[in-house]
Amino acid sequence: MADDRRDPQAHLDLLELDALRAGEPLPASARAHAAWCAECTAALAELDELGLALRAVRSIDIPAARDAVILADARWHAARVRRTGRGWMPAALAAAAVAVLAIAALLNGRAAPHTDIELASAPAARLHDRAADGRVTVLDAFALARANADPAEVDAVLDRAVALENWQ
């Protein structure tokens, strides 16, 4: 449920703006802020335009390797946020990014890339509980390598997988 302890002077963040745009529940203070803040009103208008533009999109071609990198990034950031306990918002943003990609893939009418790019976290969870929180693992790097991704990207994901700070 929406948290109404927000600072009434604070501008709405992206998620709040999107909730407002979609008519979803929002703290009263956020609604009140949006009613008088010119900056937030302008941001809301931009978001509306973006929504309309996305609706007009019929085909978005996202290379499978790029798709996997973005998903791995989203998981990594979400896991980081979860560990540092900085709240739900950045994790939700990461999830939103994943959702946007999924929608784009559906619009594109292609289910195949995700069967080829076997993403790591969910399957890895079957082997080890710690992976269940969606951390980047070697399987993400391996999926990228199998998709002929840029070796530098593969290396970066592998570095992330072994970084001690991600496995506290």
Added chain:
Amino acid sequence: MTHRLATRLLGALLLVVLSPLAGRGATPGHFRPVEIWLDSGDVPLAAYQLEISAGGDAVIVGVEGGATPPFTDPPRYDPAALQGGRIILATFSTAADLPRGRTRVATLHVREAGDRAPQYHATVVAAAGADGRPIPATVNLVAQGDPS
């Protein structure tokens, strides 16, 4: 005078006898290779990620590759793990020829500080076959010098 000489002799004797014992607690430790074996059963092993920790004052000082291609190069790890007691190892291969069964995938070099061997613990974070799908695998550590 005789008494003073006897005291000095006794002091010297005590130094000779006790100095090796005193030095024992200050020893810098010894190095031990710890082999890492993965068993993927009948499935070819293409990728793995492990978490390994050493108890006590043990410090990981180096990582060596395994015995079987394509895992003869050292796996990837965070350099910050060296000089600590915990490390994440990960690597993969897209080679066609992959090992099955029990495979020595790497060796850790550890400096053990105390007189007692530390407890080593390993966990499989992830393992995959050639198609990238997760496979069940078990890890086993063999600290060289152990009875088994």
